[in-house]
Amino acid sequence: MGRRDDLARLAQAGSCVLHGTAGVGKTALALHFGHEEAERFPDGQLYADLRGFAPGPPAAATEVLRGFLLALGVPEASIPPEESAMAATYRSAIAGRRLFILLDNVRNSAHARPLLPADGAGVVVITSRHRLDSLAAREGLPHIGLDLLSSADASALLTRRIGAEHTAAEPDAVTALVHACARLPLALCLVAARTAGEPGTQIAHIERELRDERSRLDNLALDETDTDLRAVFSWSVRALSSSAARLFRLTAVHRGPDLTLAAAASLLGAEESATRPLLRRLVSGALLEEHAPGRYRSHDLLRAYAAGLSAEERTEGEQARCRLFDHLLHTGLTANRRHARFRQGIDPGPPAAGTVIVSIADLAEANDWFRSERLNLIAAVTDAEQHGLDAYAWQLPWVLTTFLYRHGHWDDLTTVQTIAAAAAARVGDTPAQARAYRDLGRIAVRLGRYEDARDHHTEALRLCTESGDARGQAHSHYAVSLALERLAAYNDSLSHARRALELYETEGNDAWRAAGLNRLGSVLTMVGDHQAALAYCTEAYALLVALEDRYYQAHALASLGLIHHRTGSHDEAIGHYQACVGLWRDFGNRFEEATALHRLGDVRLSAGDRQAALQAWSRALQLLEELGHAEAETIRGKLSDVRLNDTC
The missing domain is CATH 1.20.58 (Methane Monooxygenase Hydroxylase; Chain G, domain 1)
Structure with missing residues (x-):
């Protein structure tokens, strides 16, 4: 079964609401709890499916109460017809008994309230896709949220259903299959049932079929409606208001790992105040999870279902996508200005109506926003490319560049700027294309690929020269100079540096x-x-x-x-490097901080202070190892040499 921690929480809580997304295993866990704890309930167990999320109408309270009373031995002739009288008879019948009562698949608090026993009469577990907060407020029932299975429990579930010999033969495929099923128990059980129904089927074959998000739900379908994931998810969506259902549908447009209130409002084209209760409704209905304060996500299978709904409303989805991109782009432009006041800006035009733009007050807020939204921004870049939205495909990378560059996310920056260069070429925006090549060159310098850096910057210079972009030429000469300096081509580097300064002075x-x-x-x-x-x-x-x-x-x-180090003015050099280290630390630029510490260590050694040199290099090494940068090996060698000499 797994879920030992969840079973322990149930045992400790007693009567409670067990809530979670469709297919997460609420009913199975509650039934397992009743079985394991049977000795606690010598007077028996009562179970009812209230059909709160199922085809057809939910079970009426009178229907369930009549079934319970009959199970408790109350003669049918003694059961009153009215709900209130029937509920009173039920509570009298179970008074003083030690029963386990499972109210399964409850739609809302009002649905369950007539079926609750009086205080102290047994343990009642209510399962629902909603949190049913009013039951906690009025009846004092705590709620327990049931999450997706852990990877270990998901693998164990497959092993129990398919067989240890089968899963042991394909461990990598099992891991991938667990991921494709989003660790959702119902999906895993469907896969296991399919494997059992098709003897000889390899797990890897099924996993390959599930890789494509567009057909994943099709490949997880069986004939029975109650185990068809689309049907199961649809029952949750049908319980929503039209506005909440629309928001759920549009969450599929957002391809990043999570979304904020501002992003959700932009998807809807609505005010944040109107969007907030809709998000709460989706969280309450287990269609979204607020995994961190103000940040919402859903598992991959729910996303696939939402994507299918969104595809049916293509125009709505396209408009929502542009509002989302404008939210990220225009908020990012504001945040970028806090990073680089003097960086040449871009003008993407006004955002689409209904776009929410977050205010960014200072550098700290800018860093926080970029850290939180980095993966969402990168996802938006690739999504823009896939949908042929080339303006966004080069503008969003421009927004990201300063943060990614300064914080050492060079692989991410290479990815988005490669997309940007191609997108800018497709729309014929030469300045944008040149900027992308310059940024690719800057990354190459940071990664020690100096020939690549020279080639990227030379291409940027060619584009700027052909288009008559003097400012772009200045930036490109500057960048070529830096790459050539790293290649020890000092005379050529000097020539480009002089030309860059000449052009800058004319600006x-x-x-x-x-x-x-x-x-x-x-x-x-x-x-x-x-x-x-x-x-x-x-x-x-x-x-x-x-x-x-x-x-x-x-x-x-x-x-x-x-300069001062090379001229032997060690005290001046140390002072400059210490101030430099402090500034880079304030900016959160770990690579530049490491570089300054590296050079500070060199000066300290030249000044005869070995211990201070070791301290500076050790800190530089730590930062470079965090970044996974090859320069760490150079510093490691210096530390080893000095320590070896100290022991001789």
Whole structure:
């Protein structure tokens, strides 16, 4: 059976409401509890299916009460016809008895209330797809939420139904099948029944059939209506209001792992105040789960069912998708401005009517939003590509770039910017295409793929030159310079850095001019012209302080630290790197923090402070290992060498 923890919760709770999504095993658990605890109920057990979520009308209270009274030995002639009198007779009949009463498949609190025993008369377990909160408020019945099976319990269920020899022969297929069935007991039982009905069928064969979400529910169907997942889910949806049913249907449009109130409101094109009670209704009906405060999700099979409903309303779904993308895009633009005030923006036009845009007050809120929505944004990018919405397919990656780049999500950034480059090419937006190539180049630098970085940036420069985009040319020259510096092609790097600065100066933008000055200074120190390098980087830093641009101040401090290290001014270098480390930590940019700590350790060693060098390198190594970056090996080697020398 599994679910030992859930059985223990039932035993401890006594009378309660056991709620959960369709097919999660509420009835099976309650029946198992009654069987295991039979000794606690010497006066017997009563069971009734109230058909709250089933074809046809729910069972009337009088129908159930009559059945209970007859089971309790009350003569039919003594059963009164009115519900209230019948309920009173029922409560008198069970008074003082130790019974287990299972009220299964209850639609709402009013459905169950006439069937509740008086206080102290046995244990009653109510199963429902709804939480039935009013029973907790008025009758004091606690509710126990039944979740999907754990992966271990789901695998064990398959093993019991199919046979240990069969599942042991295909362990990987069993794991994949558990995932395809969303760890939902009913789905797992359907798969097991199909396997038993088709001797010789491989588990892997069934799992392959279930990979396609569009046909998954078809492949889980049997002939009986009460075990057809579509029918089972449909009974929950029929109990909803039209507005709540519409929201459930539209949740399939959202391809990310979860959604917020603002995202749900955007799907509906409604106010948040009108959407909140609908979300509560879906949670109460076990069609959504509020897995974290304000964040909602459903399991894959419910999503597949919702997708089938949404496909029937294609126009509605397309409009909802655009509102959702606009919610993510325009909120992301606001959050991105908190990250990079001086970054050249994009103008996607006004959002669709009914879109909810979240206000982002500062950098901390921007980071929180991006952390929470990162996977949803990435899912939106791939969904935009699949639906041919190319403008969103390059604009959403633009929104994501700064956060992903600064927080080390380089694989994600590579994925979305590859999509962006292709989408921008399809719509003929050369500046957008060039930006995507520059971002791909920046990622390649971070990953140590310097030839790739040079090629991406060179392609961006070609596009900008052909289109006459002077600003894009400046950014591309800057980026090519950085890639060539990493390849130790210092003279070529210097040429591109000078051209970038020339173009930035014609733009009249102090932030970009400061970036150009710092880039040129960084290359000059690599070729040994430390005096000129110091002048350029000092000017860059002063401009950035005046602009209150703390992000690029950190870059300038890193350059100044390098210059002072190379000229033997260790105290100045240490001061610059320490300030640099603090800024990167404030921004949450673990890679740049690690780089600054790495260089700080180098200076500390040059200054003769081995212990401080080891501390800085150790912290840098920890950050790089968290990021899975290859540069960790370099630092690991330095730590090993210094420690080895200390022991000699």
